[in-house]
Amino acid sequence: MLVLAQTGWQIVTGIALDTFSSGLPYAMLALGIFLSYRILDFADLGAEGSFTLGGAVTAVLVYSGVNPFIALLFASVAGFFAGSVTGLLCTKLKIPALLSGIITMTALFTINLVIMGIYKAQTSSQPFNILTSNTNYITTSIGNRFYYSLYAFFNSTLGLSWFKPLYSAILLLIVITVAVMIIVYYFYGTEIGMGVRATGMNGVMARAQGIDTDNMTILGLAISNALISLGGGLSSQVSGSTSSNMGVGVLVIGLASIIIGEAIVGRKTFKRNLIAVVVGAIIYYMIISTVINTGLLEPHYLKLLYAVLIVVVLVISHIKKNKKQVIGGNGLARD
Numbered sequence: 225m226l227v228l229a230q231t232g233w234q235i236v237t238g239i240a241l242d243t244f245s246s247g248l249p250y251a252m253l254a255l256g257i258f259l260s261y262r263i264l265d266f267a268d269l270g271a272e273g274s275f276t277l278g279g280a281v282t283a284v285l286v287y288s289g290v291n292p293f294i295a296l297l298f299a300s301v302a303g304f305f306a307g308s309v310t311g312l313l314c315t316k317l318k319i320p321a322l323l324s325g326i327i328t329m330t331a332l333f334t335i336n337l338v339i340m341g342i343y344k345a346q347t348s349s350q351p352f353n354i355l356t357s358n359t360n361y362i363t364t365s366i367g368n369r370f371y372y373s374l375y376a377f378f379n380s381t382l383g384l385s386w387f388k389p390l391y392s393a394i395l396l397l398i399v400i401t402v403a404v405m406i407i408v409y410y411f412y413g414t415e416i417g418m419g420v421r422a423t424g425m426n427g428v429m430a431r432a433q434g435i436d437t438d439n440m441t442i443l444g445l446a447i448s449n450a451l452i453s454l455g456g457g458l459s460s461q462v463s464g465s466t467s468s469n470m471g472v473g474v475l476v477i478g479l480a481s482i483i484i485g486e487a488i489v490g491r492k493t494f495k496r497n498l499i500a501v502v503v504g505a506i507i508y509y510m511i512i513s514t515v516i517n518t519g520l521l522e523p524h525y526l527k528l529l530y531a532v533l534i535v536v537v538l539v540i541s542h543i544k545k546n547k548k549q550v551i552g553g554n555g556l557a558r559d
Contacts, residue, residue, distance in 0.1 A: 239513045241390055243257040245462050247509030248397035250477055251502040252404065254485075256303075257478030258501045260448035263412070264424040264441065269325030270310045273332025274303045274449040275506070276471035278456025278542030280339035283466040296457045301306065303453025304446045306332060325544050333468075340468050393462050400458070404451065411447075412494060452478075473527050480534040481505035483541055492500030 253275060255519050260268040262404040285295035306328060313324040378387040411417045422430040423440040430437050452474075460466040485504025513531065515521050521529060 227366030235517050239510065241394070242513035242517065243506060243510040244394045244397065246513070247490070247506040248394070248401050248457050248461070248502075249458035249462060250474075250481065250509060251401055252451050252458060252472055253504035254451070254478045254481035254501045254505045255404065255408065255498065256451030256455065257475065258482050258497065259408070259451065260445055261479070262424075262497070264481065265447060265449070266321050266424070266441070266443040267325065267426075268445060268448060269312060269322065269475065270306075270328035270449065271325075271452050271475045272471040272473075273329040273336065274306045274452040274471070275456040275459075275474045276336045276466075276468060277302050277306060277332055277339075279460035279466040279470050280336050280456075280468075281453070281538055282460050284299045284339055284458035286461070292461055296461070297458035300454045301448040303456075304450040306453070307446040307449025308442055310449070314445075315438035315441050336468055340466070352479060365384050399445045399459065400508055401502060404454070405502065406453075408447075409495060409498055415439065416440075416443070419448075473530050476530050476534050477505075477508065479507045480530070480537055481539045483534070484508055487541055487544070491507060496552040 241444070253271070253506055257271055258267070260266045260271075281299040281302045282292075282295045285298055285558075286292055290298075309331075310324045310328040313319045314321050315328060319327070378384045378392060412421060419430070419435045420440045420443060422433070423437045423444070427437045430440070437485035456466075456471065459470065482501055483504070484507050485500030485502070488507070489496055489503050491500060491501035512529065514525065516526075517530060
């Protein structure tokens, strides 16, 4: 019984750690997709390329000796420009939104491969020193560089031997997620932010009010992809690695997170929307982590699981919407 209890506790702990360490970086992704899909009403397929771009830029800079937080900033800037390209293709060249995202994603595939080549060339001559006393950031893996100083503070300085390295990563991820949510919330409450929201809600009316909808679309997509790239950078720093296919399927993950969060938290206000997206990403990855840690499915089935989950969520959301309409209709008829 004791062995079973310990095994069960290990599984629960593993699920919790995987949920937050993987779910919070993908919460940045979900926030970015939310800003383009829900706020701007733009189905941006360039998200997959931007997510990989963020991971690639972060990895190269970290192994070049750049501070990991500065690397995240540059990753966000790279995503900002990628989103701007999608916006320019759509607004200035009049290419349909769907094709604009596909073109950007295709171009980023080559760009990411080039960056990955630089990354592999740098890491081939540098060893991975996992959780040693070595504080040379250039010879420490990406994951350890991201949270090594915080881990050292709790574990060595405060003498908390039970404090694991992953705990410090999760603490930093929570701080970054909350900070990004606050910045996004206040920015979209400014005049420029309201212009972006108005463009997404009704472009014709926004133009009638003197808003440059083309520039607002470009800006909205740039901010969206900056957050998506930030998510890619966070994911690469936590996992300690990056790859050219890390962005495959992330659009599905983001959409599923949005739908799950809205079903649980609701979407009455912009603040609640932001919270819903983050909650949805955490719940989504809790389901994924549960499946992996309990051994229900092999890792190579994950992409299929992603697709099945979003289908289930969409069907449930559709059923709930129909029930509300029926109830509302009956109520009006009785009155």
